[in-house]
Amino acid sequence: LAKTTQPISMDSYEGQEVNITCSHNNIATNDYITWYQQFPSQGPRFIIQGYKTKVTNEVASLFIPADRKSSTLSLPRVSLSDTAVYYCLVGEGRDDKIIFGKGTRLHILP
Amino acid sequence: DAMVIQNPRYQVTQFGKPVTLSCSQTLNHNVMYWYQQKSSQAPKLLFHYYDKDFNNEADTPDNFQSRRPNTSFCFLDIRSPGLGDAAMYLCATSREHRDPTDYTFGSGTRLTVV
Numbered sequence: 001l002a003k004t005t006q007p008i009s010m011d012s013y014e015g016q017e018v019n020i021t022c023s024h025n026n027i028a029t030n031d032y033i034t035w036y037q038q039f040p041s042q043g044p045r046f047i048i049q050g051y052k053t054k055v056t057n058e059v060a061s062l063f064i065p066a067d068r069k070s071s072t073l074s075l076p077r078v079s080l081s082d083t084a085v086y087y088c089l090v091g092e093g094r095d096d097k098i099i100f101g102k103g104t105r106l107h108i109l110p
Numbered sequence: 111d112a113m114v115i116q117n118p119r120y121q122v123t124q125f126g127k128p129v130t131l132s133c134s135q136t137l138n139h140n141v142m143y144w145y146q147q148k149s150s151q152a153p154k155l156l157f158h159y160y161d162k163d164f165n166n167e168a169d170t171p172d173n174f175q176s177r178r179p180n181t182s183f184c185f186l187d188i189r190s191p192g193l194g195d196a197a198m199y200l201c202a203t204s205r206e207h208r209d210p211t212d213y214t215f216g217s218g219t220r221l222t223v224v
Binding site: 032034041042043044045046049087089091098099100101102103 | 153198200201202211215216217218220
């Protein structure tokens with residue numbers, strides 16, 4: 001499994017766009033990049049996955065540069081309810097489990 | 111709605127007294143996982159079942175055991191809880207164990223050891 005590095009915490013304000021960057025310098029050719037979100041006192045939930053370039057869904061966008069050594073999760077116009085921990089995971093999907101890194105604690109302020 | 115249900119949401123147990131946490135799923139997923147999450151830390155995988163096959167993580171203490179009597183249920187047994195075992199315990203399921211987009215987590219059981 002490729003090692004990932006994320007900021008420990010971030011603060012932002014309601015209505016802002018938030019970008020969380022994850023570094024994964026040792027990403028392998030077959031690895032996908034997956035992001036999970038965990039609200040306080042709940043289990044994590046999948047939000048987005050990508051391999052290269054850009055992926056967008058109803059929750060977030062994921063930007064992956066050509067060298068794939070990093071990725072950026074983008075949350076448009078955040079609200080207080082986006083306060084959560086965001087985990088970046090890198091793996092080829094052939095592993096028999098997902099292993100969480102330290103994650104980024106995002107705090108949205110009014 | 112199909113889901114993963116953990117009972118109870120909060121559990122208090124005495125130091126050294128065995129405790130069992132339960133997880134049930136209506137998703138009919140093949141794989142069930144148990145994670146331990148201590149305060150302000152990431153979830154840590156303890157073990158998982160692929161159908162009836164048990165897979166223990168190398169660093170999971172012997173104090174932690176698991177049972178999966180059928181597809182729907184999985185139990186976490188802590189034989190002699192210590193103060194360091196106080197944590198949120200998360201159950202998760204997936205159809206197959208190779209798709210990180212497919213995990214469904216329960217809301218967890220918060221264990222307090224007194």
